[in-house]
Amino acid sequence: MPYRSRLRAAAVTTAALLSVLSAGCSDDAGNEDLTRQQLSWEACPAPSEAQGGGPAPSPLPDGDTWQCATMKAPLDWDDPEGDTIGIALIRAQSSGGENRRIGSLIFNFGGPGGSGVTTLPAFGQDYATLRTRYDLVSFDPRGVGRSAPVRCLDDRQLDRYFQQDATPDDAAERSELVDHTEEFNAACETHSARILPHVRTTDTARDMDLMRQVLGDDKLYYFGISYGTELGGVYAHLFPKRVGRAVFDAVVDPTQTPEEGSLGQAQGFQLALDNYAEHCTSQVEECPVGDSPQDVEDRIARLLSDLERRPIPGIFPRELTQTAATGGIAQSLYSQDFWEYLTEGLEQAYDGDGTILMALSDALNGRNENGEYSNVAAANVAINCADDKPRYDTEDVEQRLPDFRAASPVFGDYLAWSLLSCTDWPVAGAADHPDVHAPGAPPILVVGTTGDPATPYEGTQKMVQALGEGVGVELTYRGEGHGAYTSGNRCVQEAVDGYLLDGRPPAAGTVCS
Structure with a gap:
């Protein structure tokens, strides 16, 4: 049975097998205990079955180790003082020293349904340059992996x-x-049944804003791939003033x-x-x-x-x-x-x-x-x-x-x-399509690939338009595959690095080939 898949994270498994809320600024999490929680970072365990199994992540090339923690978040964001769930996190601390560190760069690799806790280590070396100024952080979104996973058939x-x-x-x-x-x-x-009403993208966007606060950042620094671009757009819609620097790569068309x-x-x-x-x-x-x-x-x-x-x-x-x-x-x-x-x-x-x-x-x-x-x-x-x-x-x-x-x-x-x-899903759907309109947000770099099969290139311009005037900055990669930054194209990498590391977005309409 096919499902509407936007999975970049599935490439990890392939390699192994073959070798709705209102617009505008929202308040911080209503439960102050959650915003002040201290994360306990420890060596990462082997992935659970829901995360895909396999060994614990290997050390980084410089010998540093991946660290994992669990963040508490409200089960129901309409009741922030109520029951909580655990959101699984992973990080690699910045390699460039505290004086150069900007903050935490949070990744979502798509799906929806992909485990960021297993995917980030698999692709971690691709983001080594970004690690010189950021802690690299990813997570299992609610309903995924170790974060109150949805379970159906055995x-x-x-x-x-x-x-x-x-x-x-x-x-x-x-x-x-x-x-x-x-x-x-x-x-x-x-x-x-307990988690199904609470896995909307708006719920995960609110988890990311709590994550931003718990990680100690005034702004959200973000890298979203595939469905992660939709999640990033929803975050920008809900919290436009809290966006720091954000990159959307392999862009979902939010108007469809x-x-x-x-x-x-x-x-x-x-x-x-x-x-x-x-x-x-x-x-x-x-x-x-x-x-x-x-x-x-x-x-x-x-x-x-x-x-x-x-x-x-x-x-x-x-x-x-x-x-x-x-x-x-x-x-x-x-x-x-x-x-x-x-x-x-x-x-x-x-x-x-x-x-x-x-x-x-x-x-x-x-x-x-x-x-x-x-x-x-x-x-x-x-x-x-x-x-x-x-x-x-x-x-x-x-x-x-x-x-x-x-x-x-x-x-x-x-x-x-x-x-x-x-068919006969027990929870009503939120909307015909996500709202990503984000007036007042800073520039967001939106990267589309002309030969992308899963998120066709036409969605790139649609995202730029939907974000609103002065927000989306379009970058085109004339190439193949789902995701431009990890393609190895130097032009794309230099444009993204220049923006995330130094705050210099490329000129709108830049084309790399």
């Missing part, structure tokens, strides 16, 4: 759930898909409904697939998965059609189904670094072996090599359904299928049917 049930046919072709298959979706959502209510967002992703993933096919067939060496871009895509379409009728062996004892293969292909398009795995996976699959494509699909769904799932899928659905007011049924999807198929012959059906994910 591992064995999830194996079956992700094997189902997520692109139904007739009434019986449509009914079965709805039944499975309702069962998943009912399990979320059974196991997580869920339907429009999914259609945009269909177009984005199709563009990325087109670019992959062109790249593969334009190399000096023969492309092993097709003779021309069209041949590559035609063969992929035939593979998916064949898998619907006859799955092939995947990772024992599971088989590679059409749904799993589509998810695996999508996962490989998040970064150009994974195109080689897509080529190898397709070669294998054409020979009847689905191992690599299934490993990629597992990464998308948060499954590790031991068969344990993180709670990324559960949290993704819970946060999206708490945020998004629209609810769709099978008739809605059928009416929109022609548009989705026109947008992407490969991913159209997959993403159209994902609109059913909030």
Whole structure:
């Protein structure tokens, strides 16, 4: 079953598997005990199953260690004196000395549903320059990882759930898909009813403002990737005067409904697939998965059609189904670094072996090599359904299928049917789309990538416009993948570093290639 995924954090798992509130300034947290709490930083434990499992984070290259702590936050921000939950934090202290230190730079890597506590160490070296003047800090948002995680199905049930046919072709298959979706959502209510009403992006934005205070900063210094750009925009809307320096990379279009967002992703993933096919067939060496871009895509379409009728062996004892293969292909398009795995996976699959494509699909769904799932899928659905007011049924999807198929012959059906994910969800959605209007906020650097599959480039300008006049500063990276700063492009890195370290945003409209 596909879900509306904006996961940069899934790249971590892939590497392992393959080696609504009102606008304006809001008051500080109403519970003064929470704003004055002292964090107890200690050596980080091994990640929990909900965080994805695996070993404790390795020391940084300079020998410094990652430190973890838990911050108390209100369960219900409408009742700040009531029950609390723990928000898991991680940090690497600044390497440049106290005299050069600006404050804490808080990261959110997207999802929604990705664990920042596990993702920041995996990508920490990419941000070494920023660490010279900041403590690098990330967190598991509420509902994620170690922060009151949403729980739905168990591992064995999830194996079956992700094997189902997520692109139904007739009434019986449509009914079965709805039944499975309702069962998943009912399990979320059974196991997580207490947290489900309180995982909206506005709740997490308020957690970040509490975090800012507890970390001792007058302003929020922030780096948001993918869904993290939406979270950053919501924070800027609620607390415009408290924004310090903020970077939004791989930008979510804040003006879109869920339907429009999914259609945009269909177009984005199709563009990325087109670019992959062109790249593969334009190399000096023969492309092993097709003779021309069209041949590559035609063969992929035939593979998916064949898998619907006859799955092939995947990772024992599971088989590679059409749904799993589509998810695996999508996962490989998040970064150009994974195109080689897509080529190898397709070669294998054409020979009847689905191992690599299934490993990629597992990464998308948060499954590790031991068969344990993180709670990324559960949290993704819970946060999206708490945020998004629209609810769709099978008739809605059928009416929109022609548009989705026109947008992407490969991913159209997959993403159209994902609109059913909030069927019978126990909590009402907050709004048609997030409010990020932030008059009075300082400049926010908004970075878009022209070949981004998951957050298409067009959303960059939409975010700039939605933030309001004089706030968003647009930077374009002409390249591939989901996220520009970690692409290795020096122009992008120098622009972001110059802004975050020295307060010098690049000229609006700057283009890097």
